[in-house]
Amino acid sequence: MAPYRQAQALLAQLKRGRSLPPGALIRLGRWVWTAMWQIMMSELAPRDCEGAYVRPESQFRCWIGSNHPYPPEAGRYRLYVGMSCPWAHRTLVVRALKGLEQTVPVSLVVPSPEDGGWVLERGDYGCRRLADLYRRAEPDYAGRATVPVLWDERTQTIVNNESADIIRILNSAFDAFAAHPERDLYPPELQAAIEEWNTAIYPAVNNGVYRCGFAQTQQAYDRACSELFAQLDAIDRALANQRYLCGDRLTLADVRLFTTLFRFDAVYFGLFKCNRRRIRDYPHLGPYLRDLYQCPGIAETCDLERVKQDYYGNLFPLNPGGIVPAGPDGSDWNEPHGRQALSAAAASQG
């Protein structure tokens, strides 16, 4: 008999028997499940002494550029991404906006419930798991094997595994090969404004949804949830009078926000308990999200079904039954957003 059936039969027997009344069974079940939940959560999400999620620092932080050890070359560097991951999604969006599809190839990773981590779809360099690729780059690597990874095929090592860096590299390092070198998503005159938004949005929104979902105490969740919605309200107000975060031009600040907003109603609202309000119900954030989605090249980087499948299907401690909810179906992504009127200059960008 399969272990699951055996356990079921045993439970049925216990429920019928006189020796263990249902109350004791429920207490036992709660104790076992809580202990397991705590063990699994500590594995999934490092926490501080108050039970708040603490994201580990990315460890590979080299740069690509003509005066760096890694010179820009077409076809030399590869991106490893998972389609459900918001951090990896940022890199796909910038790659598409810059027209780098021929210059920087992509390899996909998919989550493996058995391994509890990413596995390579193609098995590059004989590596099955992403962790194997990390160890190929650095045999003593003891951190988490995360995506995105910007990989150098020449030296077979990881150049960078921090999305915030990789999108800046993609924005400028490969302009000699890009289909859209003229499109600068991090222009010098807007860098201070972009960084100001990033400083507010990263902890409260990008990482904030994870701080809600991975909180291990009520107090930690309450704080993360208040900060998240206070920041979303502030962004919504700012977007009332301007098309993008920094005015008329789409910048890296929008890209970084987009990939969190794209997942919000489908996974963060339910699975991560970010449920004070949906993005589609905000007067300006809702249309802003559709505006970005409809920007040429971006829709092709989006896979909402994959997002739902991976989050609900693989974050076991948050959804032990593995059931993937039916909605939302995302059928309104291409509805009119009406935001061109906010910016004549942006309208001509398409």
Ligand SMILES: N[C@@H](CCC(=O)N[C@@H](CS)C(=O)NCC(=O)O)C(=O)O
């Ligand atoms: N700071 C990193 C975070 C990347 C990250 O946490 N990626 C997640 C997927 S959404 C991951 O690969 N997690 C695997 C793990 O933590 O073991 C970045 O922005 O690039």
